[in-house]
Amino acid sequence: MYVHVPFCTKKCSYCAFNVSHNGLHLQGDYFKALGAEVLHYLTNGPFELRGVGFDTVYFGGGTPSLVDPSLIADFLASIPLAGGAEVSIEVNPESARRELFTSYVDSGVTRVSIGVQSFDDKVLCYYGRTHDAAGAERAIELAVETEGLSVGIDLVYGSEVEDDKSWSRTVLKTASLATGISHVSAYALGIEKRTKLHYDKAKSQSEDVLAERYLMADEAFEGCGLQNYEISNWACTDGRCRHNANYWSWGDYLGVGLGAHSHFGRSRWWNDPSLKGYIAAVKTQGTGFLAGEELVDSQVEAERLMLALRIQGGLSEKELKTWVSRTESEELLGLFEIVNGRASLKPRGRLLADGVFRALSA
Ligand SMILES: C[S@@+](CC[C@H](N)C(=O)[O-])C[C@H]1O[C@@H](n2cnc3c(N)ncnc32)[C@H](O)[C@@H]1O
Numbered sequence: 001m002y003v004h005v006p007f008c009t010k011k012c013s014y015c016a017f018n019v020s021h022n023g024l025h026l027q028g029d030y031f032k033a034l035g036a037e038v039l040h041y042l043t044n045g046p047f048e049l050r051g052v053g054f055d056t057v058y059f060g061g062g063t064p065s066l067v068d069p070s071l072i073a074d075f076l077a078s079i080p081l082a083g084g085a086e087v088s089i090e091v092n093p094e095s096a097r098r099e100l101f102t103s104y105v106d107s108g109v110t111r112v113s114i115g116v117q118s119f120d121d122k123v124l125c126y127y128g129r130t131h132d133a134a135g136a137e138r139a140i141e142l143a144v145e146t147e148g149l150s151v152g153i154d155l156v157y158g159s160e161v162e163d164d165k166s167w168s169r170t171v172l173k174t175a176s177l178a179t180g181i182s183h184v185s186a187y188a189l190g191i192e193k194r195t196k197l198h199y200d201k202a203k204s205q206s207e208d209v210l211a212e213r214y215l216m217a218d219e220a221f222e223g224c225g226l227q228n229y230e231i232s233n234w235a236c237t238d239g240r241c242r243h244n245a246n247y248w249s250w251g252d253y254l255g256v257g258l259g260a261h262s263h264f265g266r267s268r269w270w271n272d273p274s275l276k277g278y279i280a281a282v283k284t285q286g287t288g289f290l291a292g293e294e295l296v297d298s299q300v301e302a303e304r305l306m307l308a309l310r311i312q313g314g315l316s317e318k319e320l321k322t323w324v325s326r327t328e329s330e331e332l333l334g335l336f337e338i339v340n341g342r343a344s345l346k347p348r349g350r351l352l353a354d355g356v357f358r359a360l361s362a
């Protein structure tokens with residue numbers, strides 16, 4: 001289950017996520033609506049779990065760490081969870097407090113994902129973040145010291161104010177913390193519409209520079225025991241995020257909250273994107289449902305391929321050879337490595353993943 005928590009104190013310059021920066025006073029109503037929506041799905045339709053619980057829950061945002069932790073605790077107490085469930089929550093560094101992390105663990109949370117973005121204050125300022133590098137490091141320390149919590153961080157690279165030295169500092173700092181953190185996500189900066197960076201006509205670095213930054217990160221993370229398992233994600237053996245792995249392997253999931261997306265079999269549907277609209281929709285119809293679609297065979301096949309290319313070992317050797325044989329580009333095979341009959345893009349191949357997908361699915 002994905003739970004969207006849309007509240008933020010201010011909008012970061014790059015962020016196009018669906019968030020509200022003046023709606024925190026509605027957090028109680030919002031969590032009531034979330035509870036009602038889950039109950040609706042548990043008693044109607046595809047997510048009647050019949051005695052089984054959710055295997056993973058992911059509180060994403062927005063800034064879930066802004067809301068009163070008792071709302072997270074009550075929500076988790078009200079839903080069926082499978083034994084050994086993975087429960088993740090996104091935390092912004094400025095929210096980090098020892099008691100917050102302890103209360104999360106007491107409520108059943110097993111991992112936190114801390115939005116560090118960079119260890120360079122100049123870059124953080126450009127992103128409009130409300131924390132500095134020292135604050136991010138303190139947040140990581142507090143989370144790592146909390147027993148029972150697995151800790152991951154998010155990074156973003158490729159802004160125009162970042163040079164090689166700056167990114168190298170962020171990567172080396174991350175590697176030096178790798179005994180405590182078990183997961184890193186590193187995303188190339190996207191200049192999305194309706195963000196401050198887009199209005200300011202900001203540029204990100206060239207594709208060649210982004211590629212160098214990616215390879216620098218990959219080498220450093222692999223060197224300290226964090227293995228790449230999806231294009232933008234590295235983890236130690238037990239640190240992989242099962243929730244996201246389910247998305248990438250075309251699993252079913254229920255998304256609750258405003259704008260959340262769900263997937264079951266061939267159906268996909270999504271919720272009303274506005275805070276008041278979502279709360280009102282749950283009151284009148286039991287869910288925030290706005291619209292949906294049924295996928296046809298060709299869409300399912302293409303999406304499964306696109307996702308399989310992103311993850312390590314996503315295709316069997318036989319599947320890869322079948323896909324490649326439909327093209328006139330046998331040399332594509334050189335971008336992959338095969339281990340135990342499973343195919344993965346090599347680091348340089350990952351840089352070309354979109355092109356490989358287009359070539360295979362043409
Ligand atoms: C839901 S967002 C934010 C979670 C949390 N509020 C935070 O700020 O850390 C999850 C992650 O997506 C990444 N992200 C968001 N917008 C991005 C963009 N335009 N380009 C690259 N990465 C982005 C950031 O690393 C962010 O931490």
Ligand code: SF4
Nearest residue numbers: 008011012015061062
């Ligand atoms: S990056 Fe995180 S804190 Fe910043 S606006 Fe987006 S969701 Fe909110």
